[in-house]
Amino acid sequence: MKSETSLCFGILISIFYFGVRIDATTKTVQDTNDFNNEKFELLLKRLEHVERRNDEMERRMEMMAADFREKEKALNDRIAELEKLNEKLRNYENDNHVTDERFDNALDDSDNVTDETNGRDAVKKQTRTIRSGSRLARSAQSEVAFFATVTQHDVYNLGVNQNIVFDHAVTNTGNAFHNIHGIFTAPVAGTYVLCATVAGLSVSNDQTYYAHFDVNGKYVAKFITHPYRQATQMIILKLQAGDDVSVKNTRAEYGILGAMYTSFSGFLLYQDFGSSVNIVGK
Structure with missing residues (x-):
């Protein structure tokens, strides 16, 4: 009888000990599952954040592309009008x-x-x-026209009054535009039509980009725009042979968006025959 009691007591002790181990194992598994769930939720939130940023960037790029197409159409229409006027003059x-x-x-x-x-x-x-x-x-009427773009994707850390270098000259009739320095030099005296488009890429807290037309070291017209936005200026100038025109960065440590979003163009509207007909570089 005493042996049976001891045996029953031992069995009860074993069952209790086994139950405690099961509870501990269950708690460990539960804690692991909770940790994995928290980690999964954190990754899910990060993924949602990245997707929202990607959607926002796509919207901005679509807006920028639409704005560019609109301004490009307006510029092409204006150029067509000026070409018709030039044809009437000829x-x-x-x-x-x-x-x-x-x-x-x-x-x-x-x-x-x-x-x-x-x-x-x-x-x-x-x-x-x-x-x-x-x-x-x-009979000495000169033909002058140019169109150049910035082909580098992004240009960072421009200095004050530093020329924007439009490195790719698509059109350069008369060879008056210098793509190495980004400068147009008037070959003859006359009235010129010049146009530039700059796409901002500010890297400062201001988030505003500034540039300007420069003629022989003097401001003529200014640009103001924002990151991934474009600003366009069209000017009509009376220049003498040898005058230099460029587009310059206004503030230090600023940048522009390249990849042909930034461009510089112009052409001779009327040649001034009242002055010398000598042609610069001829």
Whole structure:
């Protein structure tokens, strides 16, 4: 009887000890599951944050692309209008050229006729010289046009008054644009149409980008924009042969977005025949 009691007591002790071990194991498994669940939730939150940032970036890029297309269309329309105006000017000059030839021929024919006084002969010769000089100036009409872009993706840490280097010259009729320095040098005196678009890439707390048109070291027009936004200025200037025009960064440690989002273009609208017809670089 005593042995049976001891045996029952031993069995109860074993069952109790086994139950305690099961509880401890269950608690450990539960703690591990809780830790894994917390870690999974944290990773899930990070993934959602990254997805939101990606969606926001895609929206910004779509807005920037739409803005660029709109400004590009406006610029192309403006250039087309100016080209039509330039074509009318060339037609007008060609018409006047024909008129000058007829006038000169009439004067040449009249030279064979004896005039009443020597004064009339002097007037005819002087008039013929003026007309011939005008025709010579028109024949020296220069063709100047350029379009260049920044092909590097991003340009950081620009200095104060540092030229923006538009390294890829798509069009450079007349070779007046220098893509190594980002400078346009007027080859002849005249009226020029110039246009630039800059895309901001500010790296400071200001989050605003500033640039300006520069002519021979003087401000002419200013740009203000924001990261992944573009600003465009079109200016019309009367330049002398040898004048330098560039687009400069205004504040230190700022940058621009490249990849052809930033560009510089221009062309000669009217040549000034009232001054010397010498062409720079010819």
